[in-house]
Amino acid sequence: MCDTYDITYSDLNPTLYFAGKRTVTESNFSHTHDAPELFIVLSGDLAIWMDGTTTPLTAGDIVCVPSHMPHRTLPTVHDNPAILFFTSFSNFHFKGMEPNRLDFPGGSSVLHTDGLVRQDITNLCLRMISERYSNQVGQYFMQKAYLTQLLMTIIRQITVPPKQSCSPVTFETHHKTYVVSEIRQYLSSHYAEKISLDLIARNMYLSSAYISKIFKEETGEAPINYLIKMRLERARIQLESDNGQSIKAISNSVGYDDVYYFSKLFKKYYGMSPVHYRSKYKKVV
Structure with a gap:
């Protein structure tokens, strides 16, 4: 404040x-x-x-x-x-x-x-x-x-207005923060569905290029990377829960129909395949 x-x-x-x-x-x-x-x-x-x-x-x-x-x-x-x-x-x-x-x-x-x-x-x-x-x-x-x-x-x-100890919030800054907040909330609620930047842009009456630009400015990463991390985090939690789901079922539950592509992404982010991650987590626990 x-x-x-x-x-x-x-x-x-x-x-x-x-x-x-x-x-x-x-x-x-x-x-x-x-x-x-x-x-x-x-x-x-x-x-x-x-x-x-x-x-x-x-x-x-x-x-x-x-x-x-x-x-x-x-x-x-x-x-x-x-x-x-x-x-x-x-x-x-x-x-x-x-x-x-x-x-x-x-x-x-x-x-x-x-x-x-x-x-x-x-x-x-x-x-x-x-x-x-x-x-x-x-x-x-x-x-x-x-x-x-x-x-x-x-x-x-x-009266001379006091110097503010924080940066003033301009309309543009407020607008960016609001838009990015809405996008993050949408991704959190719909990560298991087929999502495209164009769809989000149309729903918000903004261009996909503008959305991508301000999202990266506010979060430090592109919307697609943010979505991938969110999906993989949800998948990791399911793998650790050991509820008996197959890798394909977990892949589908976080928005990936192609289990091979899902496994490839998971290995890229966590350094091992979903199967190996589940096996290693069981041994640690």
């Missing part, structure tokens, strides 16, 4: 206190909250004053004001007032940050988003607002669900 960090329920189970949006046409009074407050600029321009520092903001900017920090918003362009989303919540703790605190890279107080990320965040904000006024059953939990998605979208922008 890959050694990766992921967020758990104990890290993120936010309690939502309020959510809304407003058009910033005038300054508000400096104030604080007992929980963090998240501001997201949906459109326009404004500034935010936090603990003595004024920072200009534009559409796509995100600010997370820590709990108990004095802050207020200020309009900057009166002919283009900002539309501001705001929400307050607690009960979250991300790796490398203090509980109930959202820190942005480089110690910045602002995270700027654009493109599809900004669009996704805006949509989540609007859904939270819409849900607030929906008067539907479970509206708090729907808002909480959107808030969770919102926070995860933000945290993915500021």
Whole structure:
């Protein structure tokens, strides 16, 4: 398994206190909250004053004001007032940050988003607002669900993915592994029957050349050699069981009608004929 960090329920189970949006046409009074407050600029321009520092903001900017920090918003362009989303919540703790605190890279107080990320965040904000006024059953939990998605979208922008201790599994790798697994399972179940690579390929809607190639890449041997070894292993077990079967019967039971060909293959792999192997095994036992 890959050694990766992921967020758990104990890290993120936010309690939502309020959510809304407003058009910033005038300054508000400096104030604080007992929980963090998240501001997201949906459109326009404004500034935010936090603990003595004024920072200009534009559409796509995100600010997370820590709990108990004095802050207020200020309009900057009166002919283009900002539309501001705001929400307050607690009960979250991300790796490398203090509980109930959202820190942005480089110690910045602002995270700027654009493109599809900004669009996704805006949509989540609007859904939270819409849900607030929906008067539907479970509206708090729907808002909480959107808030969770919102926070995860933000945290993915500021968190560097951990290095994986294993190689990533590509679609091609997964596909090869699956195909080879299916072939091995088929051979194990049908080794006593007449099997051809073309038949397997047709059943899997793949070419026999491709099947042969990926099977060798995954197992180190060609499908026919894998099948031969499997058949001979089954035959060896029957020879050792001393159940009175003839060599021909054993040959037929593992998929070989030609007992001479079977004996030739067995001798090639085990260094002696089936008859000699059975005789030697009896003496050893």
